[in-house]
Amino acid sequence: MTRTSEPVTTPEARSSRWWYLLLLVPFIAILWVPFYSGSQPTFAGFPFFYWYQFLWILISAVLTAIVYFATREPEGDYLETNGGPSPVEEFK
Numbered sequence: 001m002t003r004t005s006e007p008v009t010t011p012e013a014r015s016s017r018w019w020y021l022l023l024l025v026p027f028i029a030i031l032w033v034p035f036y037s038g039s040q041p042t043f044a045g046f047p048f049f050y051w052y053q054f055l056w057i058l059i060s061a062v063l064t065a066i067v068y069f070a071t072r073e074p075e076g077d078y079l080e081t082n083g084g085p086s087p088v089e090e091f092k
Contacts, residue, residue: 016071019070036052
């Protein structure tokens with residue numbers, strides 16, 4: 001198992017790092033408790049405190065999927081950038 005020890009940084013790889021900032025949005029929104037600590041408005045009988053947090057679960061899942069698809073490498077690129085088989089190919 002020989003791999004190059006230096007990571008390959010291309011302009012595309014550096015620009016894709018900015019996508020990870022989207023993952024901070026739900027973190028900050030949930031940590032800002034004074035914003036959603038009230039009970040009004042209610043939605044389907046649930047106080048704002050509960051449905052706001054549940055809504056962020058759904059938003060977080062969507063944002064995580066967006067970041068994943070925006071930052072993943074196509075399957076063929078691993079071989080070209082690292083010069084060897086992918087980790088999956090090593091176990092075949």
